[in-house]
Amino acid sequence: MRDVAVVGFAQRQMPDFDGSPTCVEMLVPILAECYEQTGWTRRDVGFWCSGSSDYLAGRSFSFVQAVDAIGVTPPINESHVEMDLAWAMYEAWIKIQTGEVNTALVYAFGKSSAGVLRRTLALQLDPYTMTPLWPDTVSLAGLQARAGIDAGLWDERAMAEVAHRSLTDAEKNDHAIRKGGSSVADLLARPMYADPLRKHDCAPVTDGAAALVLAAGDRARDVRDRPAWITGLSHFVDSPGLGTRDLTRAPSAANAAARLDLDGVEVAELHAPFSHQELVLRRELGLADDVRINPSGGALAGNPMFSGGGIRIGETAQRIWSGEIGKGVGHATSGAALQQNLLCVLDADNGRVGA
Amino acid sequence: MSRTLSAPVTVAFDYTRSTGPVLGRFLTGLRDGVLVGARTSQGEVVVPPLEYDPVTHEQTADFVEVEPVGTVTSWSWVPEPVAGQPFDRPFAFALVTLDGATRPMLHAVDVASPAEIRTGMRVQVRWAEERVGHITDIACFEPEAGRDEGADGATELSRPGEADADGGFEAPFEARGLAPQDERSARTSTTEGDVTGVVTPVSLDYVYAASPEESTFYRGLDEGRILAQRCPTCDKVYVPPRSACPTDGTPTEGEVELSGLGTITTFCIVNVPFLGQKIAPPYVSAYVLLDGADIALLHLILGVPADEVRMGMRVEAVWKPREEWAYSLENIDHFAPTGDPDADYDTYQRHL
Numbered sequence: 001m002r003d004v005a006v007v008g009f010a011q012r013q014m015p016d017f018d019g020s021p022t023c024v025e026m027l028v029p030i031l032a033e034c035y036e037q038t039g040w041t042r043r044d045v046g047f048w049c050s051g052s053s054d055y056l057a058g059r060s061f062s063f064v065q066a067v068d069a070i071g072v073t074p075p076i077n078e079s080h081v082e083m084d085l086a087w088a089m090y091e092a093w094i095k096i097q098t099g100e101v102n103t104a105l106v107y108a109f110g111k112s113s114a115g116v117l118r119r120t121l122a123l124q125l126d127p128y129t130m131t132p133l134w135p136d137t138v139s140l141a142g143l144q145a146r147a148g149i150d151a152g153l154w155d156e157r158a159m160a161e162v163a164h165r166s167l168t169d170a171e172k173n174d175h176a177i178r179k180g181g182s183s184v185a186d187l188l189a190r191p192m193y194a195d196p197l198r199k200h201d202c203a204p205v206t207d208g209a210a211a212l213v214l215a216a217g218d219r220a221r222d223v224r225d226r227p228a229w230i231t232g233l234s235h236f237v238d239s240p241g242l243g244t245r246d247l248t249r250a251p252s253a254a255n256a257a258a259r260l261d262l263d264g265v266e267v268a269e270l271h272a273p274f275s276h277q278e279l280v281l282r283r284e285l286g287l288a289d290d291v292r293i294n295p296s297g298g299a300l301a302g303n304p305m306f307s308g309g310g311i312r313i314g315e316t317a318q319r320i321w322s323g324e325i326g327k328g329v330g331h332a333t334s335g336a337a338l339q340q341n342l343l344c345v346l347d348a349d350n351g352r353v354g355a
Numbered sequence: 356m357s358r359t360l361s362a363p364v365t366v367a368f369d370y371t372r373s374t375g376p377v378l379g380r381f382l383t384g385l386r387d388g389v390l391v392g393a394r395t396s397q398g399e400v401v402v403p404p405l406e407y408d409p410v411t412h413e414q415t416a417d418f419v420e421v422e423p424v425g426t427v428t429s430w431s432w433v434p435e436p437v438a439g440q441p442f443d444r445p446f447a448f449a450l451v452t453l454d455g456a457t458r459p460m461l462h463a464v465d466v467a468s469p470a471e472i473r474t475g476m477r478v479q480v481r482w483a484e485e486r487v488g489h490i491t492d493i494a495c496f497e498p499e500a501g502r503d504e505g506a507d508g509a510t511e512l513s514r515p516g517e518a519d520a521d522g523g524f525e526a527p528f529e530a531r532g533l534a535p536q537d538e539r540s541a542r543t544s545t546t547e548g549d550v551t552g553v554v555t556p557v558s559l560d561y562v563y564a565a566s567p568e569e570s571t572f573y574r575g576l577d578e579g580r581i582l583a584q585r586c587p588t589c590d591k592v593y594v595p596p597r598s599a600c601p602t603d604g605t606p607t608e609g610e611v612e613l614s615g616l617g618t619i620t621t622f623c624i625v626n627v628p629f630l631g632q633k634i635a636p637p638y639v640s641a642y643v644l645l646d647g648a649d650i651a652l653l654h655l656i657l658g659v660p661a662d663e664v665r666m667g668m669r670v671e672a673v674w675k676p677r678e679e680w681a682y683s684l685e686n687i688d689h690f691a692p693t694g695d696p697d698a699d700y701d702t703y704q705r706h707l
Contacts, residue, residue: 020569042604068604114564119559127555128382128555130490131555132490133462141431143430194432
């Protein structure tokens with residue numbers, strides 16, 4: 001395997017974005033930040049991959065216009081996934097592993113506020129027996145939250161504690177769109193929204209975009225004194241049928257974790273758009289009690305669709321570049337109620353003697 | 356004035372799907388007022404049936420009929436229903452384990468407040484008035500008739516964790532097996548045959564927010580002007596303006612006003628009628644390279660027989676009457692030949 005590191009990261013998050021639904025306008029400055037961080041021009045990028053959704057944009061081939069932002073003449077080596085940025089990064093990592101390229105820039109974007117997000121996402125469900133009922137994301141998460149409450153695995157207080165810690169940590173995150181200003185008691189005193197969920201249990205509807213830069217070997221060392229080496233990358237998927245899953249568990253997250261070395265992880269950035277989902281993930285990943293969860297504030301502080309997972313990886317990488325931590329894990333989810341899960345272990349030490 | 360223009364957009368289409376033998380069986384059952392599940396190799400009874408066994412990967416064949424009553428195993432309140440959901444007033448989504456099944460199915464429960472539903476509650480199917488072989492043939496679940504709401508008569512449901520530890524759920528009572536053909540064929544003999552497909556209408560509402568560059572373009576059209584923007588790196592002029600130059604990735608800037616004069620770079624004669632067509636074929640769609648632009652606009656060519664349109668033909672914009680103008684490229688009704696000599700190939704060959 002080649003040594004590949006995350007060496008660049010830029011993001012934007014906002015409650016709604018006045019302008020371009022393809023987010024080309026938002027991508028241009030984000031990509032400029034990546035060039036500035038790396039000292040590269042776009043000619044130094046060997047492979048491009050993007051994540052976005054036509055359903056979110058409300059039109060077909062919506063990613064095509066966004067490639068304007070990266071400049072496509074003469075033709076470039078480019079791909080797209082109808083998935084989160086984290087999966088675009090996975091594709092780029094594989095591309096670098098093939099030896100065909102040494103560098104990649106992956107980006108993602110989405111204007112969640114253009115439609116009714118919780119409704120739009122019903123299009124990712126089983127089209128025969130679920131989508132026709134238009135079960136919205138919040139309702140499906142509510143079914144999951146109650147399953148755990150009824151099973152005695154967590155309660156409303158534990159969920160409020162997750163939200164409180166996230167919102168408090170988000171005060172230090174300039175990109176967060178929801179932050180601070182409460183206590184667990186205050187949160188519990190707020191009214192139910194979609195019983196058993198309160199509004200602060202649900203990630204805010206967020207527009208945004210993000211980009212990650214990957215580089216192999218010496219190309220990474222040229223960019224960063226402490227590149228965030230990708231020492232493990234794994235993803236699995238569970239059944240789309242809610243009835244056949246135990247919603248209090250996420251076997252795909254556990255399977256991904258079982259294939260990685262999470263010993264010594266200091267920070268885990270978990271992509272949990274609902275407060276109880278962090279509790280599910282914490283259990284499935286088997287994280288030690290002293291692991292800091294979501295010091296960025298996590299998805300409850302801002303969850304731009306199709307960037308939210310990749311941002312978890314970028315947030316972790318930044319803490320390695322700065323020397324704050326030596327090892328961390330970024331997590332991304334997709335699908336209903338933690339159906340799909342990806343884990344990316346980042347380490348200041350690539351584990352190779354003499355590297 | 357807001358920075359950008361926006362407008363509501365609805366994207367609507369029908370998903371037409373074939374159902375295959377397993378889901379077709381389930382949906383046929385719904386049409387006939389029967390709930391059909393299937394037993395997996397692990398002994399689970401799943402409704403709606405899985406098409407393939409999750410362990411052996413064999414196609415599902417062991418169908419069972421389950422009861423139209425069951426137990427709520429989880430629920431979530433829906434305070435603000437969205438379009439297309441079973442109710443347009445608050446209700447609950449729930450996972451309901453039907454008697455005879457071991458795994459729950461998702462559907463709506465018709466209760467007026469969260470106080471009227473709880474995990475363990477007994478519910479029954481309310482059928483739609485007209486059944487067609489679709490999941491919405493189940494209009495919803497409702498509290499079981501004659502059930503004393505105060506008495507918690509169904510707390511024996513197993514919890515997910517326990518069920519997994521035991522390797523499966525215990526069915527409350529014996530499910531009735533269905534032979535592959537017999538019972539169903541008897542039931543469907545009076546109906547119109549098996550359901551083999553479903554049509555699911557999808558309609559999504561958006562607010563389309565034009566980019567600042569697009570907004571400039573559309574505002575210009577509303578004033579009878581054609582506005583473009585220039586790439587500061589390579590000097591190319593884009594119309595409609597784009598947020599970034601596709602050659603350089605550089606944001607475009609500055610307003611460049613173009614005249615309505617241009618050259619046809621390429622064209623096609625439309626002979627095929629299609630849904631939503633506004634003009635009777637044959638007619639000509641063409642790329643018109645406006646003078647001073649580096650990218651062509653797609654538009655309609657009129658005022659000349661279709662078989663006389665040619666590359667290099669000089670054309671000009673024919674605007675609609677001013678009172679019909681809006682923020683639309685349709686303010687230009689069409690392009691028509693100017694009668695000038697054709698443009699030299701050299702003047703447009705780099706734009707083909």
